Amino acid sequence: MSIQFKSITELRAMLDDKSISSSELIQESLQLAKKYKELNCFVTMNEKISVKKASSIDLNEKTNSTLSGIPLAQKDLFCTEGLRTTCSSKILSNFIPPYTATAVEKLEDAGSITIGKTNMDEFAMGSSNETSFFGNVHNPWKKGYVPGGSSGGSAAAVSAGIVPAATGTDTGGSIRQPAAHCGITGLKPTYGRVSRWGMIAFASSLDQAGPLARTAEDCAILLNAMSGHDSKDTTSLNSNVPDFLENINQPIDGLKIGIIKEFDISDLDTDVQACFEDSKKNYESLGAQFVEVSLPNISASVPTYYSIAPAECSSNLSRFDGVRFGHRAENTNDLNDLYIKSRSEGFGDEVKRRILIGTYALSAGYYDAYYKKAQQVRRLIKNDFDDVFKSVDLLMTPTSPNTAFKFGSKGTQNPVELYLEDLFTISSNLAGLPAISIPHGQVNSLPVGLQLIGNFLREDQLLNASHIFQKNSDFHLAKPNLEDF
Amino acid sequence: MDQETVRTICYLARLEIDEEKSEKIQNDLETIIELIGSLQNIDTSDTEPLFSPLEMTAFKHEDIENSDNRKDKFLENAAASNEDYFLVPRVVE
Numbered sequence: 398m399s400i401q402f403k404s405i406t407e408l409r410a411m412l413d414d415k416s417i418s419s420s421e422l423i424q425e426s427l428q429l430a431k432k433y434k435e436l437n438c439f440v441t442m443n444e445k446i447s448v449k450k451a452s453s454i455d456l457n458e459k460t461n462s463t464l465s466g467i468p469l470a471q472k473d474l475f476c477t478e479g480l481r482t483t484c485s486s487k488i489l490s491n492f493i494p495p496y497t498a499t500a501v502e503k504l505e506d507a508g509s510i511t512i513g514k515t516n517m518d519e520f521a522m523g524s525s526n527e528t529s530f531f532g533n534v535h536n537p538w539k540k541g542y543v544p545g546g547s548s549g550g551s552a553a554a555v556s557a558g559i560v561p562a563a564t565g566t567d568t569g570g571s572i573r574q575p576a577a578h579c580g581i582t583g584l585k586p587t588y589g590r591v592s593r594w595g596m597i598a599f600a601s602s603l604d605q606a607g608p609l610a611r612t613a614e615d616c617a618i619l620l621n622a623m624s625g626h627d628s629k630d631t632t633s634l635n636s637n638v639p640d641f642l643e644n645i646n647q648p649i650d651g652l653k654i655g656i657i658k659e660f661d662i663s664d665l666d667t668d669v670q671a672c673f674e675d676s677k678k679n680y681e682s683l684g685a686q687f688v689e690v691s692l693p694n695i696s697a698s699v700p701t702y703y704s705i706a707p708a709e710c711s712s713n714l715s716r717f718d719g720v721r722f723g724h725r726a727e728n729t730n731d732l733n734d735l736y737i738k739s740r741s742e743g744f745g746d747e748v749k750r751r752i753l754i755g756t757y758a759l760s761a762g763y764y765d766a767y768y769k770k771a772q773q774v775r776r777l778i779k780n781d782f783d784d785v786f787k788s789v790d791l792l793m794t795p796t797s798p799n800t801a802f803k804f805g806s807k808g809t810q811n812p813v814e815l816y817l818e819d820l821f822t823i824s825s826n827l828a829g830l831p832a833i834s835i836p837h838g839q840v841n842s843l844p845v846g847l848q849l850i851g852n853f854l855r856e857d858q859l860l861n862a863s864h865i866f867q868k869n870s871d872f873h874l875a876k877p878n879l880e881d882f
Numbered sequence: 883m884d885q886e887t888v889r890t891i892c893y894l895a896r897l898e899i900d901e902e903k904s905e906k907i908q909n910d911l912e913t914i915i916e917l918i919g920s921l922q923n924i925d926t927s928d929t930e931p932l933f934s935p936l937e938m939t940a941f942k943h944e945d946i947e948n949s950d951n952r953k954d955k956f957l958e959n960a961a962a963s964n965e966d967y968f969l970v971p972r973v974v975e
Contacts, residue, residue: 495955588935602934628943632936697924704918711895718896720968725961731971733896741898749897750907753888754914756895770921772931777924779932812910813917829935 400425402558402876405467405615412466419466419510423451426468426512429559435882437534438554440473441481442513450510463618465508470554470563473514474521475501475606476595480511484597485529486519488723488743498595499627500564500606507622515550515563519745520714521571521599523547524818525807528747533804536578537877538843542801545575551609552579557879562610562619566596568603569702570796570822573834576609577796577846580836580875582863583609584616587854588829589634591620592627600709601632603702603826612873613835613863617641620856639857645864650684652862654849655789658691660821665798672838672845673795676866680793683865690789692781697774698824703816704758704771705827710748711755717743750812779828786852791862794821796834796846825850833859836872844875883912 400408400422411417427444447468454466476482476494483489497505505511518528526534526549534549536542537557544553548565552575555563565572567585576583584607591606598604608619620641627633656677662670677687719725719739726738744752758767785792798820808815825832830850837847847866851859867873888908892899899907953966962969 492959495952495959631942632934634936694924697921700918700920703914704921715896719961720970721956722959729971732973735971736896737898740896744897746903749899750910750914752895752897753891753907753911754918756891757883757887757911757915758918760891760894766922767915767918769931770926771918772933773926773929774921774924776929776932777926779935811913813913816917827935 401429402611403561404611405463405561405618408467408561409463419451419454420448422466423447423468423510423512426560429557430513433557433559433879433882435535436537436553436557437532438515438550438557438559439470439513440483440485440516440531440550443480443511447510447512454508460508462508464504464622467509468512468560469504469509470513470515470551470560471501471511472517472548472551472563472565474517474566474597475564476597477501477511477514480514482514482597483530484520485517485531486743486745486748487530488717488740490530490724492722496595499592499629500596500623503625504564504619504622512560515548515554517550518547519748520597520710521547521566521568522710522747522751524570524574524815526550526575527804528745530745535882536801537879537882538580539801540881541804542843543578543804545578545797545801547571548609549575552576552581552583555579555581555609555611556877558876562608562615564606565609566604566606567826568600568706569826570819572607572609573822573832573846573848574797574818576834577836578801578844580844580877581609581611582613582616582833582835582873583607584620584833584856584859585825585831586620586624586856587634587831589632590831590854590856591623592630592633594627594629598713600706601713602709603706605826613833613860613867614642614645616833617645617860636854641857641860644857645860647861648684649862649865652685652791653789654680654685654687655690655785655792656687657695657792657794658689659693659695660794662795665795666840668840669795669799669845672840673847676837676847679866679870683869688789690785690792692778692785694774694777694781695824698778698827699816699820701771701774701778701827702819702823703754704767705775707751707755708758708768709755711752711759714748714752719743775827778824782828782830790852790858792850794848794850796821796848800840800843800845821848829853831856831859833863835863835866836875837870838872839875883908883915
């Protein structure tokens with residue numbers, strides 16, 4: 398029986414009833430990665446070590462972890478000891494980390510097997526996976542179309558059924574938007590829920606790691622393993638981690654869902670609107686109640702983000718100087734020349750653009766007008782969320798204003814055009830809130846995502862509402878046909 | 883934003899922009915700055931900045947001595963090193 402498109406829960410059952418061994422499962426997953434090489438999901442494979450780990454799991458009969466022997470893919474932004482980690486950038490194209498990120502370590506400690514590192518927008522800067530040094534990732538639903546970004550390789554690998562789940566990171570929508578474009582489920586946890594240690598930083602006050610999977614149930618399995626306090630990350634929350642599977646099946650009678658007045662969905666494609674209206678009806682039939690809420694400052698999220706994220710990025714990426722790791726330019730005259738040439742050769746255009754914006758926003762004379770101002774507006778946005786969560790449990794929006802688009806069709810003339818892709822996702826990063834994207838329809842044979850935003854640390858409510866939706870619909874079961882790959 | 887400002891920012895960020903891309907970069911930066919500039923219309927006179935969504939005091943480690951010396955491992959990733967140091971072009975004549 399093929400393992401392609403199987404969920405973690407299904408694969409666990411196959412492993413437990415011995416219809417497949419862990420070695421067979423890993424071999425098949427690696428074979429699928431090779432078969433669909435043209436999707437360009439992976440930057441580096443981890444074949445030898447994964448085969449070895451699988452055979453050692455087969456030899457050890459005592460397995461009590463859900464993730465034991467399950468193949469996973471890791472976004473190539475998580476440091477993995479001994480396994481090349483590039484952030485899809487030329488500047489890190491030869492980097493072999495001396496340690497493993499906590500989130501990956503926890504998943505591997507739970508028995509999962511990393512089969513490879515996935516392609517992404519360079520340093521997670523992008524919404525289409527078109528900024529990778531290693532080339533574009535194709536959307537499994539349509540060749541030549543973007544998978545979304547920045548976790549595009551992870552989303553495509555799960556969507557194509559190569560692995561049942563993968564890790565991603567989300568700074569402004571980088572888990573949810575590719576999940577939406579590839580027809581899978583993606584969860585951005587509360588800021589601080591999952592350790593950032595060993596994640597190559599883009600914007601430290603916004604970055605958060607999370608799972609991409611075929612179902613909300615599988616996201617809960619991954620989140621259970623990834624979450625928890627880590628003394629190596631000073632922003633890691635020291636709070637209780639519930640079992641996210643335990644209450645996933647609760648009825649949602651009386652669940653109050655807010656619709657954000659300021660997001661005018663009548664501006665969207667009519668088919669995308671229709672999916673949204675249908676999902677409202679679905680939720681109503683399951684017992685949820687809808688109320689209109691106002692977040693007066695939410696429309697300022699995009700400009701706020703594009704001041705804060707580049708500022709943090711310009712500071713974080715100053716560590717790439719060609720001296721201690723990564724690409725170093727040859728034939729340089731002096732130390733300053735070495736810095737300039739190594740960075741200029743190593744970074745792509747979008748990364749350079751964001752470093753320059755951040756440097757400008759943080760420079761003397763502009764700091765108050767751009768950076769501080771954005772952080773003040775950020776508080777207003779967070780205050781708006783605090784207010785609405787006094788009266789609703791969740792908020793519901795589309796994940797993205799549109800479906801996946803053709804390579805090169807957005808943002809080439811004007812970068813802001815691509816930045817607006819994140820219109821619905823950015824605000825939860827600014828406020829540190831958890832949010833999930835689940836598939837809820839198709840337009841022109843391309844998936845459409847529905848976003849639910851939860852209150853601080855309420856991933857349990859998001860997963861519960863998503864699971865109940867998936868139990869009562871089959872959008873998450875749709876598969877791309879992949880015949881063009 | 884003029885070319886001189888773009889050159890200054892590039893130097894501060896230790897980046898060099900190809901001559902043929904310089905006008906495009908200047909235009910892109912202007913567009914993005916215009917986007918960010920739209921925040922000026924929002925009244926934030928009594929609002930404290932929110933630098934992190936957590937607003938908690940950073941967690942502190944126990945100060946425990948650790949004898950794990952991984953110098954060799956860290957030097958392996960450098961393009962140029964000797965047994966003790968990262969090597970760079972001569973700084974002091």
